[in-house]
Amino acid sequence: MDNEEVFALPDHLVDHDYFLPVVYEDDHILREEEVEELVEEEEVEELDEEEEEEEEPIVRVSETYRLIPGVHNRSRIYVDNLGFKYYKRETKGQRVYLVCERQKQRNQYCPSTATVSANLNDNRIRLGFYHDHPPRVIDLNVPFLRETIGERGIDPAVTTSFMRTLYNNEIINHPEAAPNYTFIQAQERVKKMRRRRFPAQPLDxxxxxxxxxxxxxxxxxxxxxxxxxxxxxxxxxxxxxxxxxxxxxxxxxxxxxxxxxxxxxxxxxxxxxxxxxxxxxxxxxxxxxxxxxxxxxxxxxxxxxxxxxxxxxxxxxxxxxxxxxxxxxxxxxxxxxxxxxxxxxxxxxxxxxxxxxxHFTQSIVRYCHRRMNSVCNLIRTNPVAARVLRMVLALPHLPATRNDPRCPFSMEDGFDAIMDYTRQFPPIEQGMRNFLIGYVQYFWLLQVGPGLISCFGEEYRTxxxxxxxxxxxxxxxxxxxxxxxxxxxxxxxxxxxxxxxxxARRNLRIRDQASRRERENTTTVLAGYVQQLNRDEDLTGFLRRAGHRNDGYVQGIIGPYPQDQ
Incomplete structure (x- = not known):
């Protein structure tokens, strides 16, 4: 029979090729080896098809959803089991109607819609129109970290205002989200939230x-x-x-x-x-x-x-x-x-x-520290000048007036003792004269007055x-x-x-006692100096001893005192 002979086919099979006979050009009988090769090829093709079918995702339909925090405070976003995100459009009766997140983007609009039950215990989701895009890869842990930091950032009961502290604390509590949410993002978000929630700022x-x-x-x-x-x-x-x-x-x-x-x-x-x-x-x-x-x-x-x-x-x-x-x-x-x-x-x-x-000490030290005055350099280099400064700072530990029953001397007596001591060192007297006469005596003793300066015998001196x-x-x-x-x-x-x-009124301890002990200790020490003054009547010695009670502050501003030669 000719190989090109045409077979007559029923009309309903004309468009199909599986009814055509198999025609072999060389031989009508296949050799045994060829049959085995064909069988092996068919088995390989079947295996490849099975592997391809196994690689395809099993789930292709949106079936369930979960709620995650939205960008706005206390807002919520719906995310289905495939990773698609939805915003709520409206609620009617017991159904919540959702739209794809891309419906807010004109250039990437997606027509997909869905509905869920108003009952939050029912997490099934039903799609209306399907998505025309793949789901966006998102970290579902980040929204929870973002929301927590935001809420704490605007909570008036959270007394710390340091965003770094808030951020560091929360990334410990949300380790899964921490790699994908930076401090800068958190800081900017809290700033915006704070600005939005406050009333308009008054102009006056x-x-x-x-x-x-x-x-x-x-x-x-x-x-x-x-x-x-x-x-x-x-x-x-x-x-x-x-x-x-x-x-x-x-x-x-x-x-x-x-x-x-x-x-x-x-x-x-x-x-x-x-x-x-x-x-x-x-x-x-x-x-x-x-x-x-x-x-x-x-x-x-x-x-x-x-x-x-x-x-x-x-x-x-x-x-x-x-x-x-x-x-x-x-x-x-x-x-x-x-x-x-x-x-x-x-x-x-x-x-x-x-x-x-x-504040008296602070004012004296600041005056000495001014560039226009040469007193500071003298105090830093000369032990006598440093001693004079300390004696001036000790003047408030004397009574404002004479004949106080606790001490017969006054602040003015103390200033006279300082001047007598300074005159023993003419170069120091010349260098500190404007400071002592023009500032300490004229301003503090004559204008302000000892009555406001003296803290003699007081427990609270500051x-x-x-x-x-x-x-x-x-x-x-x-x-x-x-x-x-x-x-x-x-x-x-x-x-x-x-x-x-x-x-406090119920006698509970509410403060560290260190500052109180230090204050009481200073009061006791100064009282001892006054008793010694009453015994030996040495005003210079009293002022030199009492002048060391604030060395820490003074040396922190001026620098270390020079050592006596």
């Missing part, structure tokens, strides 16, 4: 006072106790102009009224480093603190836009109405700001005013507890924070002191 103190009285901003005007009480008290108005805002916890004042009646020491001091930049007319945070059972407690806080005697006096008139103290027994400690001292004397005439020994509070403020708030963040952190600190005051 007047607007700040108005904002604090608005109901929508009540969280910033109240304490954090439960139930809360009013923390923002009032605006400070002088001559029709708002020059400050005053904060105090009146519930705490009323609760501790009996204890406040026993207070004898009150410190007043201001700080500038933590004052918010906006409103721009804010200049200072002034704090009034009481000392109760050897612990200081801030009671009144005032953000001020001016620091004149008139403003201070207006503030203290309000403070007098807030704090129920026995003012005839009170001793106020301040720095040497003239307007502040005058306002205290004007508003509290029955009280005593004493200025801080540390207001360093206020400086410690300012240091805490700086740690918690950092420099010049947002005004609303500042107030929020201030309420957290106020709550700390509210709780600790109650602990």
């Amino acid at each position: 103190i007047g607007q700040l006072a108005v904002a604090l009285n608005e109901a929508r901003n009540a969280i910033y005007a109240l304490t954090v106790q439960n139930p809360p009480s009013r923390f923002f008290q009032q605006a400070l108005v002088v001559n029709g102009r708002s020059v400050g805002v005053i904060f105090a916890n009146m519930d705490a004042v009323n609760k501790y009224r009996e204890e406040l009646a026993t207070v004898t020491l009150v410190g007043i001091d201001g700080t500038f480093k933590t004052v918010p930049r906006v409103p721009a007319d804010l200049k200072c945070l002034l704090t009034i603190q009481v000392v109760f059972k050897s612990v200081s407690f801030p009671m009144v806080y005032a953000l001020l836009g001016s620091m004149t005697e008139e403003v201070y006096a207006a503030l203290f008139d309000i403070v007098r109405n807030i704090l129920p103290l026995n003012y005839q027994r009170i001793c106020f400690i301040t720095d040497y700001e003239k307007a502040l001292m005058s306002a205290v004397q004007q508003s509290f005439p029955e009280s005593q005013l004493r200025c801080c020994w540390f 207001n360093n507890y206020l400086e410690s509070f300012h240091s805490t403020l700086l740690t918690q708030m950092q420099r010049h924070p947002n005004i609303w963040n500042f107030i929020q952190k201030l309420t957290v600190l106020e709550n700390q002191y509210f709780v600790e005051f109650d602990q």
